[in-house]
Amino acid sequence: xxxxxxxxxEARFGxxxxxxxxxxxxxxxxRIAPKDVPDVLRSLHDEPDLRFELLADLAGVDTGEHMQxxxxxxxxxxxxxxxxxxxxxxRDEPRVPSITFLWKGAEWLEREAYDMFGIVFEGNRDLRRxxxxxxxxxxxxxxxxxxxxxxxxxxxxxxxxMERANAPLATPAGSIRRTKA
Amino acid sequence: MTTKTGQHPSADDPRVxGQHPSADDPRxxxxxxSADDPRVxLDDGVGVYEPVPPYPPRTEREAEFYTLGEGEMFLNxxxxxxxxxxxxxxxxxxxGERIVDLDPVLGYLHRGVEKLCENADLHQTIAYMDPLEYVxxxxxxxxxxxxxxxxxxxxVPPRAExxxxxxxxxxxxxxxxxxxxxxxxxxxxITPILYSFIERDEIVDLLASITGQRMLFNYFxxxxxxGDLNHDFMxxxxxxxxxxxxxxxxxxxxxxxxxxxxxxxxGVGVMDRETALGMCWTGPNLxxxxxxxxxxxxxxYSVYPELDFDIPxxxxxDSLARYLLxxxxxxxxxRIIDQCLHQMPDGPVTAKLPRLLRPRPGRAFAAVEGxxxxxxxxxxxxxxxxxxxxxxxxxxxxxxxxxxxxAPGGLIADWMAINASLDPIMGGIDK
Numbered sequence: 001x002x003x004x005x006x007x008x009x010e011a012r013f014g015x016x017x018x019x020x021x022x023x024x025x026x027x028x029x030x031r032i033a034p035k036d037v038p039d040v041l042r043s044l045h046d047e048p049d050l051r052f053e054l055l056a057d058l059a060g061v062d063t064g065e066h067m068q069x070x071x072x073x074x075x076x077x078x079x080x081x082x083x084x085x086x087x088x089x090x091r092d093e094p095r096v097p098s099i100t101f102l103w104k105g106a107e108w109l110e111r112e113a114y115d116m117f118g119i120v121f122e123g124n125r126d127l128r129r130x131x132x133x134x135x136x137x138x139x140x141x142x143x144x145x146x147x148x149x150x151x152x153x154x155x156x157x158x159x160x161x162m163e164r165a166n167a168p169l170a171t172p173a174g175s176i177r178r179t180k181a
Numbered sequence: 182m183t184t185k186t187g188q189h190p191s192a193d194d195p196r197v198x199g200q201h202p203s204a205d206d207p208r209x210x211x212x213x214x215s216a217d218d219p220r221v222x223l224d225d226g227v228g229v230y231e232p233v234p235p236y237p238p239r240t241e242r243e244a245e246f247y248t249l250g251e252g253e254m255f256l257n258x259x260x261x262x263x264x265x266x267x268x269x270x271x272x273x274x275x276x277g278e279r280i281v282d283l284d285p286v287l288g289y290l291h292r293g294v295e296k297l298c299e300n301a302d303l304h305q306t307i308a309y310m311d312p313l314e315y316v317x318x319x320x321x322x323x324x325x326x327x328x329x330x331x332x333x334x335x336x337v338p339p340r341a342e343x344x345x346x347x348x349x350x351x352x353x354x355x356x357x358x359x360x361x362x363x364x365x366x367x368x369x370x371i372t373p374i375l376y377s378f379i380e381r382d383e384i385v386d387l388l389a390s391i392t393g394q395r396m397l398f399n400y401f402x403x404x405x406x407x408g409d410l411n412h413d414f415m416x417x418x419x420x421x422x423x424x425x426x427x428x429x430x431x432x433x434x435x436x437x438x439x440x441x442x443x444x445x446x447x448g449v450g451v452m453d454r455e456t457a458l459g460m461c462w463t464g465p466n467l468x469x470x471x472x473x474x475x476x477x478x479x480x481x482y483s484v485y486p487e488l489d490f491d492i493p494x495x496x497x498x499d500s501l502a503r504y505l506l507x508x509x510x511x512x513x514x515x516r517i518i519d520q521c522l523h524q525m526p527d528g529p530v531t532a533k534l535p536r537l538l539r540p541r542p543g544r545a546f547a548a549v550e551g552x553x554x555x556x557x558x559x560x561x562x563x564x565x566x567x568x569x570x571x572x573x574x575x576x577x578x579x580x581x582x583x584x585x586x587x588a589p590g591g592l593i594a595d596w597m598a599i600n601a602s603l604d605p606i607m608g609g610i611d612k
Contacts (some may be wrong), residue, residue: 025331026480027546054474055461055556056548059572069600070559070572072479072546081480081546105461108582116295126242131288134236140296 002028002080008049016040018087024083027081034069034086034096041084044073045102052082055103060113064143067094067119089119091142098123116141194262232257232272240275246284251277256593259577260289264367264597267607271584273593280588280596285581289609298571303329303403303538306571311397312572313607317356319349320551321609322401324558327482327547329403332540332562340528341405342484347521348388348400349549350514355384356552357507357514358429360604364504365436367601368445376432383421390414403538405531418522427513446501450599452588453498460586461579464554467601476550488520500602510552539566553577553604573612577605 001023009030010021014037019031032040044052052073061068067089073082086096100107100120110121111130118139121127129136138145215221232255238244249255266288274281294313298306310321323345330337362377390413392398400407422461436442452462457470459495467474475492477485493509540562548557554576563569566591580603587598587603 024543025545027331028542029544053458054463056555056573057546057559057574059559059574061561061570061571061572072557072559076479079480081548083544083546102459103461104459104584105579108578109461113579126240128239128243129288131291133288134234134239140293141299145296159193 001026002078003082005078007080011042011049012043012047019085023080026079027057027083027172028078029083029085031085031087034089037069037071037084037086037099038097038101041073041099041102043081044075044084049077051077055099055106055109056081058099058106058109058113060117060119060141062091062117066091067117069096069113069119071099094119098122100124114138118142183489192238195516200400243284244273246272246282249274250276250281253281259286264600266363266600266605267605267610269605269607269610271596273588275593280591280593282589283584283596285584287581287611290607292612293321294612295571295573299568302566303540303568306568307401307403308397308399310573311399312608313575313612314553314606315396316359316550316606317352317552318396318398319345319352319400320549320556322399322464323549323551324547324556325560326401326403328545328558329540330558331536331545331547331607332543333403333534333538335404335532335534337405337532338529339484339526340409341530341532342462343521343525344406344410344530345401346485346488347410347485347518347525348391348398348406350517350521351384353431353552354425354511354514355381357511358384360552360601361406361433361436361504361507364598364601364604365442367597369534370436370439370442373432373435374433379428380425380432383417385556387414387417387421390417404534405529407531409530410525415507418518422515422518422522426512429511429515430508437505437508443501445594446504446598446602447497447499449500449591449595450602451497451499452583452587456583456586457498462554462583463576463579464551465506465510466503466554466580468494469502471496476548476555480548480564482547482549487524488517490517500598503602503604537566539564548574551576553580553606553609573609575609575612577603577607578610581605581610 003030006021006023016032016036017030019032022029044050052055052075054074055071056074057072059070061070069086069089073084075082078151089096094117096119098110100110100123107124107126108125108130111127113119114121114127115129115131116139133141209222212222212224215223233247238247253274253276256273256275257270258263258273260268263506265271270286270289271283272286273283294309298309301309301606307322307325310325311318313321358377358381362374365373388393388398391408391411392400454471457467457472463474471494473492473494478492493506493513495506542562542564544561545554546557546559548555556576557574559572560568587599
């Protein structure tokens with residue numbers, strides 16, 4: 001845990017944080033609103049005492065109540081991974097500003113998050129499906145997309161709140177429940 | 182003409198030479214008459230692959246790509262193409278023999294590993310990691326177990342960490358040897374891949390003697406590894422190490438001094454430092470562009486801080502630099518293996534853990550330096566025995582993306598060299 005980084009980040013981004021700044025193991029976690037993503041990431045990338053030059057990962061997350069986009073960044077100024085969570089994106093119309101103006105390589109990562117979660121990245125010039133076929137309608141990694149059979153059911157029977165609400169028994173055999181396009 | 186039974190075929194048998202089949206014949210639904218020889222009926226679907234998709238463009242970029250300019254044409258390569266390192270389709274827009282633009286089409290190998298892992302328990306997910314980058318499976322398992330160990334606050338015994346590094350570096354050498362061999366194969370040289378396979382075969386046999394499998398090892402466990410080093414492994418590794426350095430290096434002289442190989446790679450697919458960072462490159466490809474970024478030093482994990490090795494870099498950033506850098510890395514990996522054998526402590530190889538693991542709710546990100554770059558896992562636990570979210574980050578995905586930057590302006594043949602030097606593995610890209 002890099003305490004100095006925590007102080008620096010709290011001083012710099014204190015007014016845009018939407019949750020507490022958490023640290024565990026070698027990770028530091030920021031929570032911001034989706035509209036602040038371009039400004040915060042530009043500051044993290046450009047400012048000389050931060051210099052987060054490497055985008056280590058971009059992931060979509062569906063918590064069941066809302067969507068998140070999670071950025072992992074690396075910098076030579078700190079020994080920690082920095083995790084920036086754009087939190088509270090509505091599930092029925094997920095929209096986030098794109099960061100392809102900072103990292104051109106984020107284009108395909110955003111395409112993947114769009115393909116799997118339906119998150120629309122505003123400003124990405126090429127936001128189309130990347131893995132699934134073009135006529136596919138649902139978003140497979142959303143939590144209301146249930147696997148048709150339990151190919152890998154664990155001993156714990158997956159006691160998951162979301163999946164209990166939509167009991168798999170209600171799904172017709174052999175079909176995949178589709179979300180709205 | 183007689184059939185096997187010796188009887189003459191009936192007059193309406195279409196196999197009779199000289200009798201022209203007609204397309205209206207109900208027996209030939211789905212076939213069409215060949216233009217070259219009217220007696221030959223061809224399958225309608227074979228030999229016809231329309232590169233332009235049969236639906237309106239979804240984005241501006243797609244519309245721009247699938248509009249031909251003056252004197253341009255489309256060429257479709259793949260999905261079954263020997264130089265695409267897997268099942269990849271690339272649509273190229275050509276002007277003569279020069280590539281104007283290209284559009285990789287992915288998803289032919291998509292299995293939904295992330296979704297499968299979110300419906301499997303923690304131990305089961307490790308087996309799903311292996312077939313991702315099937316030539317360097319240990320580096321796919323490694324970040325997964327590291328992420329779980331962070332979620333569970335498990336301390337891995339030092340002997341297990343040394344075994345992970347030892348087997349990992351062996352796996353790195355075998356992966357690099359394969360990359361170097363296939364690089365030559367893609368450019369038309371058959372011999373180097375055969376020499377690569379001699380050493381690689383020895384390594385996969387070594388790893389099979391402790392893991393039980395040649396390619397998909399499923400060897401790492403949460404909190405350690407599955408099984409200690411055995412006598413068979415140690416004696417064969419000792420034999421191999423005594424000759425590995427000279428053997429690997431003598432094989433590389435086949436290519437390094439080959440004028441055809443060098444000329445086809447030098448100055449091809451040049452990537453500069455800033456663009457490489459912008460395209461989120463990592464691993465040997467980034468280091469060949471002059472950035473000394475190696476997670477083993479940049480974000481140390483396991484026992485790498487205790488080991489002495491260098492991070493080779495090159496400034497040219499072309500295909501040849503990416504190839505030569507892999508040779509330098511093999512030398513460093515041999516150094517690391519040597520130190521592991523000398524410094525390996527005694528002790529247990531797994532931490533004591535219950536069989537059913539339920540980590541407390543939380544998030545963890547772990548990344549390792551694989552043979553292709555940063556391999557990362559972001560795991561979210563919701564308190565059950567299954568990961569709530571399991572994100573796999575693959576470096577090849579981002580390297581493949583830079584085709585659009587590297588290939589335009591070059592020849593079709595240069596595209597082969599660029600593809601081979603980036604060394605993408607489609608199993609990991611398509612997940």
